[in-house]
Amino acid sequence: xxxxxxxxxxxDGKVLYVAETETxxxxxxxxxxxxxxxxxxxxxxxxxxxxxxxxxxQRLDSMAIDSEGNICVGTLILGVVTVxxxxxxxxxxxxxxxxxxxxxxxxxxxxxxxxxxxxxxGRLASMEWPRPGLPLNYEAQALA
Numbered sequence: 001x002x003x004x005x006x007x008x009x010x011x012d013g014k015v016l017y018v019a020e021t022e023t024x025x026x027x028x029x030x031x032x033x034x035x036x037x038x039x040x041x042x043x044x045x046x047x048x049x050x051x052x053x054x055x056x057x058q059r060l061d062s063m064a065i066d067s068e069g070n071i072c073v074g075t076l077i078l079g080v081v082t083v084x085x086x087x088x089x090x091x092x093x094x095x096x097x098x099x100x101x102x103x104x105x106x107x108x109x110x111x112x113x114x115x116x117x118x119x120x121x122g123r124l125a126s127m128e129w130p131r132p133g134l135p136l137n138y139e140a141q142a143l144a
Contacts, residue, residue, distance in 0.1 A: 001027075001046055006063035006073055006103075010086065011134055017051065019060040019073050026051040026060065026071060026084065052088035062103035067111070067132040074101040074116070081116060096125060106133020 006019035016029045016037065027048030030038040039047030051071070054060070060082075061074035070091060075082045079099040083092040098118035105115050106129065114129040 001048075005061050008063045008065040008071060009134075010065065011067065011069050015086070017063065017065070017071055018048065019063050021059050021061060021076075024054040024058055024060055026053075026063075026073065026088075028086070050088075051086065052084050052090065054082065054090075061101070064104045064106055064114075065134045066106070066129070067134055070131070072104050072114075072133070074103050076100050076102070081114070097121075098123065098125075106135070111135055 001020050002023050003021040004018050005021045008017045014031050016031055018027045018029070020027060028051050029048050032038050040049050058078045059076040061076055063071055063073040066072060069086050071084045071086065073082050077099060079096050079101055080093040081096065081101055081104055082090060083094065084090050096116060096118060098120045100119040101116060102119040103117040107113055107115060111132040112129055114127050114133065116125045118125055
């Protein structure tokens with residue numbers, strides 16, 4: 001992969017998503033069992049299933065998954081968080097006051113606060129998100 005960056009798990013834990021920065025693509029890998037991924041044959045360059053490839057000059061960075069399974073990925077150059085369905089449909093582009101949106105995670109009550117890193121200006125933004133985010137895997141295990 002050309003600069004794999006953000007990773008996230010589907011709500012059911014059966015799909016691993018990877019954002020590839022330089023090609024502006026999101027790939028999915030079906031999880032067969034812990035430590036083992038299904039591989040798609042050629043023409044997949046690495047065994048992943050293409051979820052979405054964004055047009056024009058933009059770059060993808062880190063991601064988080066919301067409770068509905070949508071992929072929320074920091075999008076450099078455009079200065080947005082791109083929200084895409086697991087089918088690859090772009091659902092929203094949440095504009096931020098910085099061209100280098102590099103990461104997003106969820107926290108706060110019911111995980112409805114998005115924390116977003118803005119790397120051009122070195123700031124951390126927070127905002128209410130329309131859907132709760134998934135807790136991180138280790139966080140969910142700690143709460144159980």
